Amino acid sequence: MSISANLIGLGAALGSGMLIGIERERRKGEASAHALAGVRSFALVALCGALAQTIDPALTLMAALMVVALNVVGYYRASAQESGMVTQLALFASFLLGVNAVGHPQLSAGLAVLVASMLNLRAPLHHFIRVTLKSGELRDGLILAGAALVIWPLLPDAANSWLLGVNPRRMWGLVVVLMALQAVAHVAMRMAGPRMGLALTGLASGFVSSVAATADMGRRYRREPSLLGACAAAALLSNVATYLLLFVVVLTIAPGQLLSLAPTLACALLATALVSAALLRAASTPVRPPARGGRVFSIRQSVVFALILSGATALMAYANAYLGTAAATLGALLVGLVDVHAAASSILSLADSGVLTPAAARHILLFALAANTSSKLAAAAAGGGRLFLRRVGWGLVAILLAASLPSLLAIW
Numbered sequence: 001m002s003i004s005a006n007l008i009g010l011g012a013a014l015g016s017g018m019l020i021g022i023e024r025e026r027r028k029g030e031a032s033a034h035a036l037a038g039v040r041s042f043a044l045v046a047l048c049g050a051l052a053q054t055i056d057p058a059l060t061l062m063a064a065l066m067v068v069a070l071n072v073v074g075y076y077r078a079s080a081q082e083s084g085m086v087t088q089l090a091l092f093a094s095f096l097l098g099v100n101a102v103g104h105p106q107l108s109a110g111l112a113v114l115v116a117s118m119l120n121l122r123a124p125l126h127h128f129i130r131v132t133l134k135s136g137e138l139r140d141g142l143i144l145a146g147a148a149l150v151i152w153p154l155l156p157d158a159a160n161s162w163l164l165g166v167n168p169r170r171m172w173g174l175v176v177v178l179m180a181l182q183a184v185a186h187v188a189m190r191m192a193g194p195r196m197g198l199a200l201t202g203l204a205s206g207f208v209s210s211v212a213a214t215a216d217m218g219r220r221y222r223r224e225p226s227l228l229g230a231c232a233a234a235a236l237l238s239n240v241a242t243y244l245l246l247f248v249v250v251l252t253i254a255p256g257q258l259l260s261l262a263p264t265l266a267c268a269l270l271a272t273a274l275v276s277a278a279l280l281r282a283a284s285t286p287v288r289p290p291a292r293g294g295r296v297f298s299i300r301q302s303v304v305f306a307l308i309l310s311g312a313t314a315l316m317a318y319a320n321a322y323l324g325t326a327a328a329t330l331g332a333l334l335v336g337l338v339d340v341h342a343a344a345s346s347i348l349s350l351a352d353s354g355v356l357t358p359a360a361a362r363h364i365l366l367f368a369l370a371a372n373t374s375s376k377l378a379a380a381a382a383g384g385g386r387l388f389l390r391r392v393g394w395g396l397v398a399i400l401l402a403a404s405l406p407s408l409l410a411i412w
Helices: 003-030 039-055 057-077 086-101 105-120 122-132 135-154 168-192 194-205 210-223 225-253 255-282 299-323 325-336 340-352 358-411
Strands: none
Touching: 003 039, 003 086, 003 105, 039 057, 039 086, 057 086, 086 105, 105 122, 135 168, 168 299, 194 210, 194 225, 210 225, 210 358, 225 255, 225 340, 225 358, 255 340, 255 358, 325 340, 325 358, 340 358
């Protein structure tokens, strides 16, 4: 390596050690007895690691053994107040960062910031784990991690004929996304409070399914009747994500149809923002906060919805491939009952291939939106009952009328 590269590596090692050492020095100052190491020790250990790696990689092993020996001696000499192993581990991490800095200075510098930040957040992390985090939330977090990091990579990433051409990995990925969104909703409720937490939840849930979001908000209202206004506003806010995703679908599948569909989508998006803001503004803050126990997400709900969506998409593809355009159009309307984005994908594919004219594609998309709106109304009634349906229904109808306005003006 060149002299300049060595200097950069040594500088990164020294800076990394000093950064971690500064945090440990402050921690040592808070203790009543002498601690193992401070800023100078950490800086020297990191610098020794970098020098050993620069001079001869064989020296690195000897230096590592020396650091381990010092840690062992320091651990047994520590007082009762300093009985933890955090400082010893941080000292060895500083040595490894120094060794790594010779070849990868940017990586070592970034990792040093992360290590120092984690050490500095000791009290908040302990409070979160011991007080804030409930046992049920920890269990659900482990389930979500297992679903995403264990099961999902093991599934085959190819269409399966036994599943009507559905890709198992993609379907399970949708399950993971649904559970993650429910977990985000749970965290948002706890951090941002009932009104804003539910609003953020509704907006995020709409990127997966506004129908499912509407039903979920209805169930939340049943559990906490004081959250009627906030839940209704969140259900309507899920439509913001719906129409934003429709813009993305158009740009991805058939960008040539954007000019024809932009007025429809823009009017619907504007109406959604207005009615959601009106409901959120009128929503009163509940007298008591909602219950914070319970499950973070529902595995059964996520799996069932992913199966329904994957099945509808597979049937849509089958109708388009084997039954002709008329059947595919009817299938688009049926799929719109479950997911308007899957219906829009099929409609736009037909329009982009010239099978449908832009006007016909716009009209069929409006029918799919109407079918999807009817599903949301049914979900609102099933999830939250008559009162929730009245609060949400007028907003859904207003959004659908706004989406239809450009086509009605064109006819007139």
